[in-house]
Amino acid sequence: MRRITLSRYLIEQQREKNHLNSDLRLLIEVVARACKTISVAINKGELAGVLGSAGTDNVQGEVQKKLDVLSNEILLDANEWGGHLAAMASEEMDEPHPIPNRFPKGEFLLVFDPLDGSSNIDVNMTVGTIFSVLKCPEGVEPNEQAFLQPGVKQVAAGYALYGPSTMLVLTTGHGVDAFTLDREQGSFVLTQKGMRIPEETKEFAINMSNMRFWEAPMQRYINELLAGKEGPRGKDFNMRWIASMVADVHRIMTRGGVFFYPIDSKTKDKGGKLRLMYEANPMSMLVEQAGGAATNGLQRILEIKPEKLHQRVPVMLGSKQEIDLVTSYHLESQ
């Protein structure tokens, strides 16, 4: 197979297909480079002294891990000086981060979850980075308001998965392609073109310990899956839960399945657990680009108009038939 690095892929996407401009190409290259640096730190683990808690809380009230803070800094440092961004925002910062005056500014806004699945770090399990790219509306200050665009406005989205191998999964709105990091060469190499999520599945991902806190339509749907062959679905379902959205979504991108973080009575006041701008939106764009579906139970996630940078949202995504069914249960109960 012809070996295509991420750099070559991006140049070809720009030159032959006109799918991106030079600034977006640079942005994706820089994010990928930052993810390589994060991957190295995660890989060294205890040897680099990066495990454990940082002793601070983020805006969501979560205790920050050292790697949450470090990954955030790596992404900020890498992206500040290139001239491709108007501003950045992340799970780990209360407010958007403006580009310092000493650097040129560009037209894009970058939003990220620097380290997803941070409860997995100290037990040496898979974690990831999620990112979303928007355009800063012309003549608008790149403050919080500028970021509050629905997910359909994303011009690119992706994640890095730090698993047995490090991968980058990317969309610029023309399908989803996946790259694997060649550590010796230091480059991401195209390993899967046009990822597709099968419409049907027999595998679901949800934190079952919250079942008693879910709303009726979610309970009904999962109970029907659990009833297996004898139940209304007439087939047995398998379950997986890694507790790292990147890892769970990557499995679904690879072999199909569905992922849920529904509203429950514990998170109802906050609007859910997962965050719209840097978890749900980029993952929904990837899933839709791979032929799957993503809703909050009532509407397409990508059409939600955000009101706050750190807004939370119930998430249901993956194989289309299942997402259509669970969404219909929610709509019926309205």
Ligand code: AHG
């Ligand atoms: P983060 O580590 O970025 O705060 O995100 C954690 C999220 C997500 O990755 C995962 O799907 C979910 O939290 C797991 O939640 P539970 O621990 O409640 O299962």
Ligand code: MN
């Ligand atoms: Mn967190």
Ligand code: MN
């Ligand atoms: Mn996360």
Ligand code: MN
């Ligand atoms: Mn995170």
